[in-house]
Amino acid sequence: MVGMQVKPKLHKNDVVTVISGKDRGKSGKILKIYPKKGKAIVEKVNFVKRHSRPTQKMPKGGILEKEAPLPLAKLKLICNKCNAVTRVIFKQMGDDEQFVRVCHKCKEMLD
Ligand SMILES: [Zn+2]
Numbered sequence: 001m002v003g004m005q006v007k008p009k010l011h012k013n014d015v016v017t018v019i020s021g022k023d024r025g026k027s028g029k030i031l032k033i034y035p036k037k038g039k040a041i042v043e044k045v046n047f048v049k050r051h052s053r054p055t056q057k058m059p060k061g062g063i064l065e066k067e068a069p070l071p072l073a074k075l076k077l078i079c080n081k082c083n084a085v086t087r088v089i090f091k092q093m094g095d096d097e098q099f100v101r102v103c104h105k106c107k108e109m110l111d
Contacts, residue, residue: 007099008035008072009088011111016075017085018045023070027078031067039069046070082106 010016010030017027028043048068054061079086087104101110 007090008033009090009101010040010072010075010077011101014110015078015080016040016042017078018042018070018074019076020074021046021070030075032069033072034069037069038072040072040075041067041069042075043067077103077110079103079106079108080110081108 010033012030012033014030015027016030018024023045026042026045028045030040031043032041034040044067046068047065050064050066052058052061052064076085077088078084081103082105084103084105086106088101088110089104090099091102091109092098093100102108103110
């Protein structure tokens with residue numbers, strides 16, 4: 001359907017772990033999510049060094065370390081209820097088509 005968006009399974013402030021790549025095994029909080037690109041920035045994960053041009057704040061320029069976005073497919077949620085690495089499932093609550101996120105392992109609501 002045009003205009004319909006796939007609900008992102010991961011949200012800002014979720015704690016996730018990286019399941020592949022150089023940062024595999026690291027975990028952190030999602031700082032920002034790009035649903036359309038399917039990417040997220042995770043706190044203290046996937047740091048890249050960037051040379052910055054001189055700015056008013058840093059007249060000499062310098063090297064900035066910054067988190068780069070990671071594909072959502074590389075991230076798995078750590079449940080804030082049971083602490084397990086888990087999958088997110090959606091559960092419909094009542095007839096008002098309200099979906100909530102539920103932990104696949106402990107079946108607790110995540111939000
Ligand atoms: Zn759980």
